[in-house]
Amino acid sequence: MMSGYNYFVAEDAHLAISKEIAKKYNYGTFSARFGNLYTARQLWQLAQRAYGRFTPQEDAWEHEDGWLDPYRPNIQPGGFVSPEELHADREQHFAAVRTMLEECDVFVFTFGLTEAWRSKVDGAVFPLCPGTAGGTFDPERHEFVNFTVDEVVADFSAFTDFLLEVNPDVKILMTVSPVPLMATARADTSVIVSTAYSKAVLRVATEMLAAKYGQAFYFPSYEVITGNHARGRYFEEDLREVRPMGVAHVMRLFMKHYCGIETGAPRPLPARDDDSGDAFAEKMAENIGVICDEELLDQGESAG
Amino acid sequence: MTKPKLLCFGHSHLVCIDVAVKWREQSLEGFRDAFDIRFEQLRREPYHPNFVDVGGKRELTTECENAMASAIADFKPDAILAVFSGQEYQIFSILNHPIKFDFVTPNNPAYVPKNSEIIPFVLVKAQLKYLIERSVLIFIDKIKGITNVPVFMVAPPPPIESEEHILTYPGPFAEDAKEFGVSPAPFRRKVWKVYCDILKEEGARHGANVLMPPKTVMDNGYMAQDCWRKDPVHGNVKYGNAIIHMVLNRAFGHAGVNKHD
Numbered sequence: 001m002m003s004g005y006n007y008f009v010a011e012d013a014h015l016a017i018s019k020e021i022a023k024k025y026n027y028g029t030f031s032a033r034f035g036n037l038y039t040a041r042q043l044w045q046l047a048q049r050a051y052g053r054f055t056p057q058e059d060a061w062e063h064e065d066g067w068l069d070p071y072r073p074n075i076q077p078g079g080f081v082s083p084e085e086l087h088a089d090r091e092q093h094f095a096a097v098r099t100m101l102e103e104c105d106v107f108v109f110t111f112g113l114t115e116a117w118r119s120k121v122d123g124a125v126f127p128l129c130p131g132t133a134g135g136t137f138d139p140e141r142h143e144f145v146n147f148t149v150d151e152v153v154a155d156f157s158a159f160t161d162f163l164l165e166v167n168p169d170v171k172i173l174m175t176v177s178p179v180p181l182m183a184t185a186r187a188d189t190s191v192i193v194s195t196a197y198s199k200a201v202l203r204v205a206t207e208m209l210a211a212k213y214g215q216a217f218y219f220p221s222y223e224v225i226t227g228n229h230a231r232g233r234y235f236e237e238d239l240r241e242v243r244p245m246g247v248a249h250v251m252r253l254f255m256k257h258y259c260g261i262e263t264g265a266p267r268p269l270p271a272r273d274d275d276s277g278d279a280f281a282e283k284m285a286e287n288i289g290v291i292c293d294e295e296l297l298d299q300g301e302s303a304g
Numbered sequence: 305m306t307k308p309k310l311l312c313f314g315h316s317h318l319v320c321i322d323v324a325v326k327w328r329e330q331s332l333e334g335f336r337d338a339f340d341i342r343f344e345q346l347r348r349e350p351y352h353p354n355f356v357d358v359g360g361k362r363e364l365t366t367e368c369e370n371a372m373a374s375a376i377a378d379f380k381p382d383a384i385l386a387v388f389s390g391q392e393y394q395i396f397s398i399l400n401h402p403i404k405f406d407f408v409t410p411n412n413p414a415y416v417p418k419n420s421e422i423i424p425f426v427l428v429k430a431q432l433k434y435l436i437e438r439s440v441l442i443f444i445d446k447i448k449g450i451t452n453v454p455v456f457m458v459a460p461p462p463p464i465e466s467e468e469h470i471l472t473y474p475g476p477f478a479e480d481a482k483e484f485g486v487s488p489a490p491f492r493r494k495v496w497k498v499y500c501d502i503l504k505e506e507g508a509r510h511g512a513n514v515l516m517p518p519k520t521v522m523d524n525g526y527m528a529q530d531c532w533r534k535d536p537v538h539g540n541v542k543y544g545n546a547i548i549h550m551v552l553n554r555a556f557g558h559a560g561v562n563k564h565d
Contacts, residue, residue: 013423013427014401014403014405014421014423015401015403016396016401016405016423016431017423017427017430017431018431018434020434021427021430021431021434022427024430025424025426025427025430066426076424076426076427077426078426079426080424080425080426081408081409081410081413081425081426082408082410082413082414084408084413084414084415084416085408085413085416085422085424085425087416088408088416088422089422089424092421092422280401280402281395281396283480284394284395284396284398284399284477284480285391285395286476287475287476287477287480288391288394288395288537
């Protein structure tokens with residue numbers, strides 16, 4: 001917003017909920033409350049689900065805290081009180097996803113992983129392996145998958161064709177996550193080798209997709225962060241997380257080369273600049289205050 | 305014989321209790337000799353304003369803090385009655401929000417209200433808890449930091465079921481009530497219940513004994529009609545009388561007079 005661009009949030013918490021609380025429950029973190037979308041397949045299935053074109057059989061996971069959505073298991077600490085509440089929230093979420101897809105000017109997607117877990121029943125892809133954040137892993141129903149270049153290109157192409165149908169003027173910006181894998185599910189393969197494969201596949205796929213679609217562009221944040229020139233200085237001590245200065249540098253380059261805006265030296269990301277709360281709640285509080293004052297003024301009388 | 309001393313801190317819901325105690329002192333033989341009860345109204349100076357924002361954190365003003373400490377030191381109570389705030393649930397629920405909302409509860413998990421935005425229950429709970437933490441619990445923590453005497457915290461009055469009553473005595477809500485409408489009574493009762501559940505849990509965690517309004521002032525989860533005051537949220541002297549009766553019994557084992565037991 002500092003640069004005159006809005007991060008489009010189509011699904012925010014109700015105004016009656018304070019910003020501090022909303023943030024804890026992942027409102028405003030994502031454009032809609034879908035959580036991390038690691039793979040192109042996950043993105044494509046989300047769009048299909050939002051438009052009622054795909055309904056996975058695995059619907060809800062019962063957890064000690066409540067019911068979890070298998071397709072965004074970490075989105076709501078404490079879970080949902082029932083499958084019915086989960087479904088109601090999911091419908092609101094899908095409406096927000098539709099709004100997001102139809103009304104955004106620029107759609108940004110960061111390709112994160114090629115490895116995923118999916119349902120053997122209908123191919124539904126989970127963001128996390130069932131049994132980790134919730135659910136139960138069942139080898140009869142769940143399987144590991146490591147997507148190929150062709151699969152990633154096919155999934156994102158299907159998504160892009162669909163997006164252009166509902167939002168013909170949208171521009172698509174693709175990036176590849178510079179964050180290496182923390183672990184791999186490939187047997188007998190080092191996480192280092194798996195990371196190299198995954199990033200190579202995603203990088204090739206984005207190149208092919210940029211060549212295929214006139215409205216899709218690749219922005220090399222992956223190279224900016226991971227390239228030899230950076231000498232690893234954009235990574236935190238854990239060698240995975242990207243330092244704020246790395247993020248700021250990427251954003252500065254993006255603003256300069258894609259938006260024609262010079263933002264100067266890297267600086268910390270801005271804090272939320274929308275401090276306006278719920279005007280209605282504020283008015284209600286004011287009214288209550290008046291009544292409470294009147295109650296005190298009336299104290300000399302009967303109070304009855 | 306030393307009279308047991310009850311020190312009462314609170315906001316507007318304390319008023320009906322204060323009036324009830326005065327009525328008891330004047331009308332009930334032996335009551336004045338049975339207890340020493342003092343009221344400290346936090347909506348008045350030197351307590352008011354209660355809070356100040358310190359680097360984004362809400363704290364009691366020095367004046368409020370000092371006044372509370374002085375009141376406790378001077379009076380040396382045997383027990384404290386805390387009737388703090390309690391309006392948070394009303395702010396959240398008394399009128400229809402311009403963007404109508406509702407929520408599913410664990411008591412009726414399969415029922416999804418229609419024609420409203422559904423706020424997840426955990427979020428409703430988190431919001432009400434947040435409001436309680438920013439008001440009631442700050443006072444409780446302050447008191448518990450000063451004295452070890454038992455603190456009895458009374459939950460706020462339940463909502464008034466009658467929309468007609470609220471619209472007849474809307475006070476400053478008149479204009480907004482006309483525009484947005486009074487929210488459905490079951491919704492207001494539901495919010496009150498969640499609020500009280502959090503209050504019980506958090507109050508206990510912070511060392512207070514949380515008391516719910518007695519059955520005598522309740523009717524099907526709402527405030528009994530004979531306890532309504534001529535405004536949309538407060539209880540009357542009958543309500544206050546029932547509360548002080550309950551608190552005295554809980555704090556000292558009797559309420560001073562038999563005929564109101």
